[in-house]
Amino acid sequence: MDPLDEGVLRALVPRVLAGLVRRGEDFDLAEDALQTALVEALRVWPEHPPKNPRAWLTTVATRRLVDERRGANARHRREEVTFAQPAPTDTEEGDDTLFLLFCCCHPDLTPTSQVALTLRAVGGLTTREIADAFYVPEATMAQRISRAKRTLHGARLDRPGDLAVVLRVLYLVYSAGHGGRIDLAGQAIRLARQLTLATAEPEAHGLLALMLLNHARLPARLDAQGRIVPLDRQDRGRWDTRQIAEGVRVLQSALAAERPGRYQVEAAIAALHDDAASADETDWLQILAWYDDLVALTDDPVRQDPAAVLARAVAVGHVLGAAEGLRETDRLHDVLGERHRWYAVRGHLFELGGDLPAAATAYADAAHRATNIAERDHLVRQAARVRAAEPRESS
Amino acid sequence: MPKYLLLKHYRGGPEPYRAVPPLDEWAPADVEAHLAFQRNVDEWLQQNGGSVVDAQALTPARTWVRYGGPDAAPVITDGPLPETSDLVAGWFMVDAESHQHAVEFAAYVSSEPGPGGTPLYEWIDVREVMSAGPADD
Numbered sequence: 001m002d003p004l005d006e007g008v009l010r011a012l013v014p015r016v017l018a019g020l021v022r023r024g025e026d027f028d029l030a031e032d033a034l035q036t037a038l039v040e041a042l043r044v045w046p047e048h049p050p051k052n053p054r055a056w057l058t059t060v061a062t063r064r065l066v067d068e069r070r071g072a073n074a075r076h077r078r079e080e081v082t083f084a085q086p087a088p089t090d091t092e093e094g095d096d097t098l099f100l101l102f103c104c105c106h107p108d109l110t111p112t113s114q115v116a117l118t119l120r121a122v123g124g125l126t127t128r129e130i131a132d133a134f135y136v137p138e139a140t141m142a143q144r145i146s147r148a149k150r151t152l153h154g155a156r157l158d159r160p161g162d163l164a165v166v167l168r169v170l171y172l173v174y175s176a177g178h179g180g181r182i183d184l185a186g187q188a189i190r191l192a193r194q195l196t197l198a199t200a201e202p203e204a205h206g207l208l209a210l211m212l213l214n215h216a217r218l219p220a221r222l223d224a225q226g227r228i229v230p231l232d233r234q235d236r237g238r239w240d241t242r243q244i245a246e247g248v249r250v251l252q253s254a255l256a257a258e259r260p261g262r263y264q265v266e267a268a269i270a271a272l273h274d275d276a277a278s279a280d281e282t283d284w285l286q287i288l289a290w291y292d293d294l295v296a297l298t299d300d301p302v303r304q305d306p307a308a309v310l311a312r313a314v315a316v317g318h319v320l321g322a323a324e325g326l327r328e329t330d331r332l333h334d335v336l337g338e339r340h341r342w343y344a345v346r347g348h349l350f351e352l353g354g355d356l357p358a359a360a361t362a363y364a365d366a367a368h369r370a371t372n373i374a375e376r377d378h379l380v381r382q383a384a385r386v387r388a389a390e391p392r393e394s395s
Numbered sequence: 396m397p398k399y400l401l402l403k404h405y406r407g408g409p410e411p412y413r414a415v416p417p418l419d420e421w422a423p424a425d426v427e428a429h430l431a432f433q434r435n436v437d438e439w440l441q442q443n444g445g446s447v448v449d450a451q452a453l454t455p456a457r458t459w460v461r462y463g464g465p466d467a468a469p470v471i472t473d474g475p476l477p478e479t480s481d482l483v484a485g486w487f488m489v490d491a492e493s494h495q496h497a498v499e500f501a502a503y504v505s506s507e508p509g510p511g512g513t514p515l516y517e518w519i520d521v522r523e524v525m526s527a528g529p530a531d532d
Contacts, residue, residue, distance in 0.1 A: 225431070364419040373452055377430050383419035384426045 007190075009041060009053065010124030014194075016057045017121055018096035025065060027103055028149040031121050033064035039126060097122060097191075098198035105166045106152055113148035114169045115176065120145060122194075123173075123187050133184050134176065163199065167207050167263065170195070174211050185215055196250070205254035206264030212247030213270035216240040228378040232279035244274045262308075265294045284318035291315050306335045310345055322353025340369035344379060351386055360387040396490040398448065399497035401504065402520035405455050407481030412516040413509065421510045428508045429515075437487075439503045445491045452485035488524070497521050 013034065020030040037060035041053075050056035104117040119125045119133075131141035174188035192208040220234035229235075251267045269290045276282040291312035298304040309332055317325025326349050329342065336342040343366035350359035360383045367379035418426060437447040463470045487504070491497040501519040509515035 226434070360419070364417070367419060368455060371454055376452075380419045380430075381423065381426055384421055384423045387420060388423050 009038070009045075010190075011194075012054050012057055013038060013124030014100045014122045015096045016054060016061060018099050019058060020061060020065070021099075021103070026153075028153050029065060029068065030061065031149065033061040033068070035120065035127065036064050037061040038124065042126070095198055097194040101166045101169075101191075101195065102162075103152065105162070105169045107162060107165060108151050109148050111169070111172060113144060113151070114165070115172050116141060116145050117148045118169055118191070119173065119184075119187065122191060125187070163201055163204065166195070167203060171207060171211075171263075174215075185211070185218070189215060200257070202254040202257040202259050203261040203263050205250050206261060206267050209247045209251035209254060210263050210267035210270055212243045212250065213267055213274050216243035216247065216274060222374075226374065227381075228374050230378075231273065236277065239274065244271075247271065247274070260293065262294060262297055265290050265297070269294075282318070284315055288312070288315040288319045302331055302335060306332050307341075310336060310341060314345055314348065317349045317352055322349045322355075325349040325352070338369065340366040340371070340375070340379070342366075343369065344382075347379075347382060347386075356386045356389055396445070396492060397494075397526070398524040399489050399491050399494070400522045400524055401487040401489060401497070401501050402522065403484045403486070403504075403517070404520065405482040405484045408518045408520060411518070413514075415509050415515065425508065425510050425512060428512055432507045436504055436507070440489060440491075440500050443496070443499070445489055445496060445500065448488040448490055450485070450487045453483055455482060455484070457482065494521075494523065497523075 016037075017030060017034050020034065021027050025033075034057065037057050040060055041050075041057060045053075100122045101118065104121050105114045109117065116130055116134075119130045120127065125133075127142050127145060128138050130145075131138040134141065170188050170192050173191070174185050176184045189208070189211050192204070192211055195204050196208050216239050217231070217234065219240060220236065220238040221229060223229055247267065248271055251264065251271055254264050255268070269287055272283050272287050272290070291308065294308045295301040295305065295312055298308075301309050310329065313325045313328035313332075315325075316328050326346060329346050329349070332342060343362045347359045347362035347366060350356075350362055363379050363383035363386065367376050367383060370376035370379055415421075418429065421429070437450065440447055457473060459472045459476075461470050487500075489497060489500060491500060498521060501521050505517045505519050506514045507517065
């Protein structure tokens with residue numbers, strides 16, 4: 001094990017923290033102490049690599065805790081306790097991760113706090129790195145984290161938490177960003193992988209599969225100038241086949257449990273897209289069947305899961321024709337009628353049906369409502385392209 | 396170095412020097428040229444002894460909000476507003492050597508390619524940022 005590898009260092013954080021909390025330290029104080037130890041490790045280890053990185057982190061964090069609370073003279077006694085700990089096993093590693101994820105995804109916390117705390121306490125990122133990933137000042141992120149921990153103060157952390165919340169938080173981390181200095185999508189995949197060591201719950205495996213199957217297409221999603229390339233125009237040779245293979249394997253093991261859920265269904269849809277050698281070979285019939293399953297998961301999908309209904313409308317358009325797809329989007333007008341995605345999907349469907357003027361107007365309406373510059377520029381380009389009535393290159 | 400705020404507008408300001416249709420109605424090649432210019436616009440300032448501190452774009456959706464009074468919800472309106480009311484589209488916060496320097500950068504921003512690849516001549520609103528501390532003298 002190379003302790004200088006950042007991945008190794010980060011993976012140690014939840015294990016050390018779980019060890020501290022399990023032996024009775026307060027979560028808040030232990031997490032702070034470990035953060036200090038982590039920053040120290042990043043500084044010191046390149047020159048002086050530790051013999052046992054985990055023990056080093058535990059010792060430094062413990063020393064910090066002891067200094068904080070009981071004064072320096074209790075230090076030696078505590079250190080003896082630390083070194084007397086038995087060596088951990090793999091099962092413990094999974095358990096540690098799950099235990100800490102439940103702490104960080106405590107239902108009393110806001111989603112942004114859950115995300116920040118998870119990245120720090122389980123992901124092993126420093127406050128500065130998390131701040132950079134979300135483009136906020138370090139002081140803002142530090143405040144958010146300490147507020148979150150204050151909320152946890154005194155909360156009982158010994159009961160099993162809500163796995164659904166943990167999955168949602170990991171998916172938020174995944175969706176929050178790609179390609180920054182800290183690759184949040186990569187971090188989310190790493191955490192989801194750790195989570196699947198600790199639980200056989202099919203949705204946890206479904207989430208990991210979904211992330212892998214989407215992440216595999218990342219290299220083709222932007223061109224060299226940073227422009228968005230839509231799925232049907234991506235260079236499929238740039239997709240990461242190793243990640244697709246792993247995603248399919250993980251998904252199959254999840255589906256075998258025959259307890260479907262939304263992450264498994266979404267992963268199955270992603271797998272069908274990944275599986276098509278070209279956009280024209282996409283198996284829309286099967287994709288539509290999975291979307292039928294997805295919208296059946298809620299009682300009132302138009303209100304409760306409009307994103308799924310909107311995505312299904314695209315599949316309907318490809319299977320039953322553009323007019324049918326557009327009719328599906330009509331049902332969403334009251335819920336999503338001010339969102340750029342609603343217009344973008346309609347633009348795609350109008351174009352599919354050959355109504356280029358309506359497509360151009362819909363793309364322009366979408367651009368007008370976009371909240372992301374890359375998406376806005378992409379939608380402007382789509383509008384200009386169909387207005388110029390350039391025939392789409394058929395592949 | 397003094398700071399200047401350069402504002403781009405969706406509407407408002409002097410009569411446009413060159414009237415153009417919305418970006419999505421331009422020829423695709425003109426859209427590309429325009430967006431490519433925007434991506435690299437800060438290079439001019441870097442090469443000319445200043446820097447862009449921050450540049451952001453705003454969506455056109457706007458909400459006006461005011462205090463509603465004690466125990467009352469905030470009062471919100473989206474209009475009606477005069478047709479000509481300013482609608483800011485985005486800004487550059489720049490470190491420039493002087494007002495003249497900021498004006499030169501604004502002129503460069505305004506030279507962005509429009510339809511047909513020729514300059515857009517867009518009006519840019521240049522504002523000096525007040526410094527917080529007492530003036531040295």
